[in-house]
Amino acid sequence: MKFVAVSALCLWGLLCLCASVKAVGTLELMRDAAVGWTGVLPCGKWDCECAFNSQRGCCCVANEMSMLEDHTFMRMVDMWEQLTRLDNDIKEVTGNNKIAFTAAMRSRSDCFGPFTSNVPIRYYAISLNQGNGYNDALGTFTAPRAGLYSFSFTAYSNVGLDGERLYHKVQLIKNNEVVASVWEDNREDTEDSATHSVLVSLRQGDQVYVELLSGRSLCGNTKEYNRFSGYLVYPFTQE
DSSP: OHHHHHHHHHHHHHHHHHHHHHHHHHHHHHHHHHHTOOSOOOOTTSOHHHHHHSOTTOOTTHHHHHHHHHHHHHHHHHHHHHHHHHHHHHHHHHTTOOOEEEEEOOOOSSEEOOOSSOEEOOOOEEEEEETSOEETTTTEEEOSSOEEEEEEEEEEEEOOSTTOOEEEEEEEEETTEEEEEEEEEESSOSEEEEEEEEEEEEOTTOEEEEEEOTTOOEEOOTTOOOEEEEEEEEEOSOO
16 A cells, blocks of 8 residues: 555656656747747837847836836926926025014113104114114114015103103104104103004115104113014015
């Protein structure tokens, strides 16, 4: 019985070996026939020469793949150039647009003024100065670039005692010309405040500041209510 089983296994192994040799032999015959073909390869638009005569791993769609890769690459290059131009255009418009400032008069219990002449107000407590347009030593904003700017200023005063004269006038100046002003003159109120906002067209280098008129005063600024702010709304593309 054991002899019969062993014989059967040997026969099965022999059959498998023959089948494997036959399969390998068939593939080699097909390859040899393809390589030895001397006529026109029936491949249509495909490059079958690549499949049979070139380096290992090449295929009949190599040319089509190469064309697709070239087309994709050129599309990517074109998209990159368009994005670069768009980025340059954006930088041209917004590259120097981060211009904004806000500053306040330092807290003081006494009065600023009166003076014998108009005096620029120096707002020393700076909380924002993007673009470095505001100079706290002079109290002056100098436009880094031409554009439409928004400015606002608040005039606050507290004389502290009933019957005291609340008397001030504060004005916004552009290149020595008055743009806007706020004022107060009464003995009915002990404190008062006013805020004014304006849009101003500036050229590069134009200066804007706030001044207190002669003979007037701002008193009791204990909480830094007197403020001066500005920012660039949009630039002028041609200065």
